[in-house]
Amino acid sequence: MAYIKLPEFEQMSPAIQEKARPILEKTGTLGEIFKLLAVDENIYNATDTMVQNYLIKQTHLPYYIKEAIALLISKENSCKMCVDVHKNIAKMLGLTQEQIDEILQGIDAMHTDEKTKRLLEFCIRASKKDNYKMTQEDIDAIKSYGWSDKEILEAVAITGYFNYINTLSNVFGLGKG
Template sequence: MAHIKLPEFEDMSPEIQEKARPILEKTGQLGEIFKLIALDEKIYFATDMMVQKYLLEKTTLSYDIKEAIALLISKENGCKMCVDVHKSIAKMLGLSEEKIEQILQGVESINTTEGEKALLNFCIKASKKDNYKIEKKEIDALKEFGYNDVQILEAVAITGYFNYINTLSNVFALGE
C-alpha cells in the first residue's frame, strides 16, 4: 500500500483526466505511478511528456533497447513495480520471455551484440551516484561501436528517466 493517499480518476483535474482517459480505457485501470504524479499537474504533464518523447515515439534507439534500459535500471534500483510493468510492455513489443529473462539476469546474459552490451553497461554506470566519474573515453568507446551523440544522449536520458520514476515508486512504496 502506498505511503500516501493516491487520487482516483474522478478526483483528478479535468486536464489530467483528459490525458489519463485513453490509458484507463485501454487498460481498464490507472497504475499507481499515474495516480501519484496526478497529485501535481506540473509533475504529471512533465512526466507524461518524457514518456511520450522518450518511450512511446519512434526515436534513434529501438524499442528493444529502450525496454532493456527500463528493465535493467529498474532492477538495479530495486523497483519491483517498474520491473513488472516493463516486463509486460516488453512482451507487448514482441520481446520473448527468454529475452526478458536474459535482460533481468544482467547484461552479460543477454544474447545480443557487444555494442548493445556496451551501451547497456554504460547506462547502468550512468545510473549510479558516481556517474560524474564517467570519462570521455567511455563515450568514445560507444562511438566505436557505431553509436552517435544523439543515441548516447537518448540512452542517458532514458536512464535518468528511470532513476526518476524508480525513485518516486520506491519512496512512496508503489506496487507493494
C-alpha cells in the same frame, strides 16, 4: 499501499482525467504511478512529455534497447513495480519472454551483439551515484562501438528517466501491497 493518498479518477484535474479516460476504458484501472503523478498536474505533464518523447515515439534507439534499459535500470534500483510494468510493455513491443528473462538475468546472459551490451553497461554505469566520475574516455569508448552522439544522449536520457521514475515509485512505496 502507497505512503501518501493517491487520487482516484474523480479527484484528478480535468486535464489529467482526459489522459486517464482512454487508459480506464482499455484496462479498467489506473496504475499507482499514474495516480501518484496525478497528484500534481505539472509533474504529471513533465513526466508524460518524457514518456512520449523517450519511450513511445520512434527515436534513434530501437524499442528493444529502450526496454532493456528500462528493465536493467529498474532492477538495478530495486524498483519491482517498474520491472513488472516494463515486462508487460516489453511483451507488447514484441520482445519474447526469453528475451525479457535474459535481460533480467543481466547483460552477460543476453543474446545480443557486443555493441548493444556495451551500451547497456554504459547506461548502468551512468545510472550510479558516482556518474560524475565518467570521462571523455568513457564517451569515446562507447562511441568506438559505433554509437552516435544522439544515440548515446538518448540512452543516457532514458537512464535518467528511469532513475527518476524508480525514485518516485520507491520513495512513495508503490507496488508494495
